[in-house]
Amino acid sequence: MSSNKLATLANKRILLGMTGGIAAYKCAELTRILIKAGAEVRVVMTKAAMEFITPLTMQALSGNRVHHELLDADAEAGMGHIELARWPDLVLVAPASADFLARLAGGHAGDLLTTLLLASKAPVALAPAMNQGMWLNAATQNNLLTLQTRGYTLLGPDSGSQACGDTGPGRMLEPAALAEACASLFSPGWLTGLRIMITAGPTREAIDPVRYISNHSSGKMGYALAAEAAAAGARVSLISGPVNLTVPEGVQVVQVVTAREMLDACLAGIDAQDVFVGVAAVADYRPAEVVSHKIKKTTDTLQLSLVRNPDIIGTLAARSPRPLMVGFAAETDNVEAYGEDKLTRKRLDLLFANEATTTFGSDAICATALWHGTEPHQIMSNVLGPAGKSLVARQMLSLIHTRWLAAQQ
Numbered sequence: 001m002s003s004n005k006l007a008t009l010a011n012k013r014i015l016l017g018m019t020g021g022i023a024a025y026k027c028a029e030l031t032r033i034l035i036k037a038g039a040e041v042r043v044v045m046t047k048a049a050m051e052f053i054t055p056l057t058m059q060a061l062s063g064n065r066v067h068h069e070l071l072d073a074d075a076e077a078g079m080g081h082i083e084l085a086r087w088p089d090l091v092l093v094a095p096a097s098a099d100f101l102a103r104l105a106g107g108h109a110g111d112l113l114t115t116l117l118l119a120s121k122a123p124v125a126l127a128p129a130m131n132q133g134m135w136l137n138a139a140t141q142n143n144l145l146t147l148q149t150r151g152y153t154l155l156g157p158d159s160g161s162q163a164c165g166d167t168g169p170g171r172m173l174e175p176a177a178l179a180e181a182c183a184s185l186f187s188p189g190w191l192t193g194l195r196i197m198i199t200a201g202p203t204r205e206a207i208d209p210v211r212y213i214s215n216h217s218s219g220k221m222g223y224a225l226a227a228e229a230a231a232a233g234a235r236v237s238l239i240s241g242p243v244n245l246t247v248p249e250g251v252q253v254v255q256v257v258t259a260r261e262m263l264d265a266c267l268a269g270i271d272a273q274d275v276f277v278g279v280a281a282v283a284d285y286r287p288a289e290v291v292s293h294k295i296k297k298t299t300d301t302l303q304l305s306l307v308r309n310p311d312i313i314g315t316l317a318a319r320s321p322r323p324l325m326v327g328f329a330a331e332t333d334n335v336e337a338y339g340e341d342k343l344t345r346k347r348l349d350l351l352f353a354n355e356a357t358t359t360f361g362s363d364a365i366c367a368t369a370l371w372h373g374t375e376p377h378q379i380m381s382n383v384l385g386p387a388g389k390s391l392v393a394r395q396m397l398s399l400i401h402t403r404w405l406a407a408q409q
Helices: 022-036 055-062 080-086 098-105 112-119 132-136 138-149 175-183 220-231 259-272 312-317 335-345 389-408
Strands: 013-018 040-045 090-096 124-128 158-161 167-171 195-200 205-208 211-213 235-240 251-255 275-278 285-287 306-308 324-331 350-355 364-372 379-388
Touching (some): 040 055, 132 138, 132 167, 195 259, 220 389, 275 389, 335 364, 379 389
Parallel strands (some): 013 090, 235 251, 324 350
């Protein structure tokens, strides 16, 4: 679990507003730091800002289109600037020039950035950057006082040598300091900093170009866990089989189809995780040979030769070091007994066993949590539900967090 000062930025949506000033070059590094901490960044630039650094640079770093026109015909078809104003958890204006601060204090809305700030209900942080004489000018100080009384947060400035050759207050804070200041504006969730990988949904194993072997898993339980974990501050990686569900906000997803693709995706990211939760209903077998053309109905019977798929959770549990390993067991009978066997056989830290026929496709679940006690061969249990999958997901995450904390001692 990450304990760094940037942990609260995970899953946060930050709108970075850039105004004209030489300090704009620092926004490249600032964007990199914010994204590395788990935030999503969108950038709005004034015309003056684009004289110092290009929109293409900021687009490449943020991974999102850069906005700079108030009247964008394509965006305005959907009231683009209003939607953008509703999007962020935080608006950070960096650098905030003296001219911009004056226009903001005056309530102007002559460009996209000032318009967004008037329309947005998100908290706003300002990172001033200007010559020391401009900073100390009474007009600037009055504008800052006006903005602070309206609830704007002031981050900096720093003091030191400036691009113009002067020395004094007015330097924009360095990117790392700005990122930490932004992180301090968010209250930590109870899973803040925990890194969780979750698998969800079924896998599909091709028979021919139009047919496949699969199961009835809807993916709802895995997606509920991902949504609740992200909402509690965790950094969530979701490895999803084919489902008809919307990816929860703040969750990074990798879409896969087959069991082997799911294993590859898990192996690619497992070393960065604190917890692995294997919820996916992975196909145990796949056709030994995938026919390259559609199989025609020429006989009354069709025989398929099947081979075992890789054991994803078993493979990951055998690694050393490994994250906390959490499994699921969907059974049709002897649910708890089969669950206890899987917990022990696959050397898991925690397992949730449930009745398959009442769970697949349902919005509710009843599951039995199983884990090893402190005595030899002792298995502890706790029944969760029946209740909606979102509520049970929160209860599951509480148990997962408790087991993770115990493992750190």
